[in-house]
Amino acid sequence: MYEYLNGKLAYKCPTYVVLDVNGVGYHVNISLYTFGKIKDCEQCKLYVSFQVKEDAHSLYGFAEEGERKLFNHLLSVSGIGASTGRMILSSITPTEIQTAIVQGDVKQIQRIKGIGPKSAQRIILELQDKLKKEGADTLISVPQHQSVPEEALTALVMLGFNKAQAEKVLTEIQKNNAAQFTVEELIKEALRRL
Incomplete structure (x- = not known):
């Protein structure tokens, strides 16, 4: 709370x-x-x-x-x-x-x-x-400034997804796309693939 x-x-x-x-x-x-x-x-x-x-x-x-x-x-x-x-x-x-x-x-x-x-x-x-x-x-304290992929990974793990699996999907998304994603866009794309 x-x-x-x-x-x-x-x-x-x-x-x-x-x-x-x-x-x-x-x-x-x-x-x-x-x-x-x-x-x-x-x-x-x-x-x-x-x-x-x-x-x-x-x-x-x-x-x-x-x-x-x-x-x-x-x-x-x-x-x-x-x-x-x-x-x-x-x-x-x-x-x-x-x-x-x-x-x-x-x-x-x-x-x-x-x-x-x-x-x-x-x-x-x-x-x-x-x-x-x-x-x-x-x-150790949670880092205050995470990169976009790190923040997306943290969110996916909090949603209940396996960390290794979510990490793999996020790496795939970034490797196959040259465009820069926002955290929200990256999470949405990862959710489609998980």
Whole structure:
């Protein structure tokens, strides 16, 4: 629903900030990792995850896109809620968490407060394949300026098409046509061939 909030930090502490965005103050829960990244900033951009529960609607903010991706992965694990996800991200860095999950390091994950042996095993079981498939660069921010073919490929993958197949079709289209396509034209042509 919300991608990010960009504004002035009206208040900050290790667990949450109040971000003033054009005169509206947003209470955004953060991890210690994010606090470390923004503690010296007056103005900041936080990637947000909007969580709805029966009794509360909460915003969780992250200094980096990769940390938000990992948070959302953690929430997909049964038994892991937003508070526990934030605790995990506050205990060790996102890169360390990802490495521990991919390598199946139960002891590293168990060191996190509130995570027992069963929870650690469940996190590894449910996320290991996902994180391996995404690769080591999953925590790297999404590039802001993609080329037309890269943007078209991203859109096709988001629509549910196989990445390798979509890449092949896009390469074919560009090889056989000398004309420059816009992103929309390239996607439409690819959809005809897929």
